Amino acid sequence: MNLTRLTEKDIIGLDQELVSYSRDLLKKTGMTLREIACFASGVREEEFLRAGEKLKVAVVPITAGLGIIGGFVHSVQDIIRFLGFETVITRGTDVDGFYQAAHQKADIVFMADDNRFIALNLHNGFIADNGIATGRGYVAALHGMSRGLKEKKVLVLGAGPVGRASLEFLQELGAQSAIYDTNTLATVDIKNQDGVTIESDLDQVLIRYPYLVDATPQGSFLALEKLHKNIMVAAPGIPLGLTADTYAMIEERVIHDPLQIGVAVMLALASKD
Ligand code: 2YJ
Numbered sequence: 001m002n003l004t005r006l007t008e009k010d011i012i013g014l015d016q017e018l019v020s021y022s023r024d025l026l027k028k029t030g031m032t033l034r035e036i037a038c039f040a041s042g043v044r045e046e047e048f049l050r051a052g053e054k055l056k057v058a059v060v061p062i063t064a065g066l067g068i069i070g071g072f073v074h075s076v077q078d079i080i081r082f083l084g085f086e087t088v089i090t091r092g093t094d095v096d097g098f099y100q101a102a103h104q105k106a107d108i109v110f111m112a113d114d115n116r117f118i119a120l121n122l123h124n125g126f127i128a129d130n131g132i133a134t135g136r137g138y139v140a141a142l143h144g145m146s147r148g149l150k151e152k153k154v155l156v157l158g159a160g161p162v163g164r165a166s167l168e169f170l171q172e173l174g175a176q177s178a179i180y181d182t183n184t185l186a187t188v189d190i191k192n193q194d195g196v197t198i199e200s201d202l203d204q205v206l207i208r209y210p211y212l213v214d215a216t217p218q219g220s221f222l223a224l225e226k227l228h229k230n231i232m233v234a235a236p237g238i239p240l241g242l243t244a245d246t247y248a249m250i251e252e253r254v255i256h257d258p259l260q261i262g263v264a265v266m267l268a269l270a271s272k273d
Helices: 018-029 033-041 045-054 072-082 094-103 130-145 161-172 184-190 202-208 244-253 260-270
Strands: 056-060 086-089 108-112 117-121 127-129 153-157 176-180 211-214 232-234
Touching: 018 033, 018 072, 018 130, 018 244, 018 260, 033 045, 033 130, 033 260, 056 072, 056 094, 072 086, 072 108, 072 260, 094 108, 108 260, 117 130, 117 260, 127 130, 127 260, 130 161, 130 211, 130 232, 130 260, 153 161, 153 202, 161 176, 161 211, 176 184, 176 202, 232 244
Parallel strands: 056 086, 056 108, 153 176, 153 211, 211 232
Antiparallel strands: 108 117, 117 127
């Protein structure tokens, strides 16, 4: 698996910046973080607000594998709080932390190791996976930014869990979707899906797509001259695939964050009855 491990640098200051982050998101997409989470998860906003009043969330620090990432659990907690849910970080870590969460009657438990980041609903056993939530959340944001994706041409870069979840949601929304992966074998099983185009020559086709979902772990490979003139980009991948110059020029048409959208959608998915 080619998962990007977040670093302390990616998330530093995230807590203080949530208000401006959210204002920015609203300006770009016409949707708040809560609206994006609800749209991506199929939860009505009133329902989500009500869940926030009654459900308790615990975040468990996980030391397994490469261990704790400075600021990670706090950032997750801040995002969940920002959305109106009571949230604690358990004192214990790993299994001990999970025990404490259950013991303190948490309704939802967030935890991440090097391979997976989940939110588990302790009542119904539902697990919201960060990869799926992130894919759906970024497509929701792109839906807002484009004022609806129906019949729009969207290219997904990367056929990993995030790219696949994006593609699935794009199909649900009636977009004209396509996918590209540097490894042609990664898209073989997608070939027979109705209406999905598999692209193989990125340099050739990039310019034809006004909407991109960059779900690759590859940095700095998308330069402005290769992109559609009205390009809008949802970029869950870390590091950012756009070159720094390109990003500076089209920033108001780019959605990119280290955690917020993914965590918000996980919360909405895990808060369903
Ligand atoms: O609890 C901690 O501080 C750490 N164990 C957090 C680890 C965070 N995990 C990652 O960043 C992994 N790359 C998870 C990938 C899931 C992506 N869908």
